[in-house]
Amino acid sequence: MGALTIHFHPMIPVRLEHVTKKFGSQIALDDVSLTIQAGEVFFLLGPSGCGKSTLLRLIAGLHQPTSGRIYFGDRDVTSIGTEHRNAVMCFQSYALWPHMDARQNIRFGLEIRKIDRTEADRRVEQVIQLVQLGPFAHKKPNEMSGGQQQRVALARALVVKPDCLLLDEPLSNLDAKLRLEMRTEIRRICRASGLTAIYVTHDQKEALSIADRMAVLNFGKIEQIGRPQELYLKPRNRFVAHFMGETNFIDGIVRGMKDSLIEVQTSVGNILAGYCPEPIQSGDRVVVSVRPETIRFGPAPSHSSLNAFAASVHDTIYLGEMAQHVVSLGTGPSLELKAFELNPKRVARDGAVEQTTIRIDPEDVVVLKN
């Protein structure tokens, strides 16, 4: 792919200070403060209605905050209209002109801005090269695939040299295979253009695979900000743990510390955990979060019996490279957990049950208070 790097702009940070947005009595965003670093690919992630599009629109200048301030670098843009803000928005519907070919679509914004012809030619060719549209530049939108149209929309946004690029679910109209391909492409294009990019999605895999950092929103508030691995492995609360990927929650009561691990009593025995995002003490009611892919099968190595449990595999969804099992622990009222196995050797189907042992590394167990 080559290491094409085109720095169009001085990179700028985007800062929100105590931003609230109300629509009538509806609070869409509730006192949000956030700094997106210069040149960062930052994701806003959350369920439908959590306020992520509202936040993006506030940055674009398409909405005014009810209170709070927004800065591009040192410039307070809170009351500056969208046309003077130099933030471009790339929507899920690409909104390309059907009668213009790709090159004309890309060039259009420069003509409106009355950019000199030679400079416009140079910039158009530069972004066509950046988004790798060369062979399709003469095609009209209806002659291009969804992925190619997406590239035109990105090129059209980049060619005007924005201070920041705002992407609202840009991949949602593409089929699954193309989405995967464009994930890598969008990251490459953002990196190569050196722009501050803010990207809205409800798809946590998209965020995990592209983001430098991300914020998870819920009911207009930020639940957690961090790098993808931080949010996945060290969620601050139950909402983030659940939203970032599949997990098993097991209720328990903290019993104390054991060799710098937290010991939690549960209905299937004591579970040792390596991480809790907040201070806890004996007697606290908690949930233990165990991701399905961290559960291992088979007896523990002789030197360690930490977090090893007798289990029965009840049901399996076989997917080739992996299997999704339902396993039961305990003899009394049993606890069911979901467990993923790569290169699967066991398949429990049609009432067959396999007795086994499962193990969970304490370092993979997170204790959450809420």
Ligand code: ATP
């Ligand atoms: P989705 O993923 O479904 O697009 P979202 O996280 O982007 O959701 P927003 O569109 O930001 O959520 O909406 C946040 C809240 O504000 C919702 O309750 C929504 O109904 C409300 N809202 C958004 N825009 C308006 C508007 N123009 N007028 C009234 N209410 C609005």
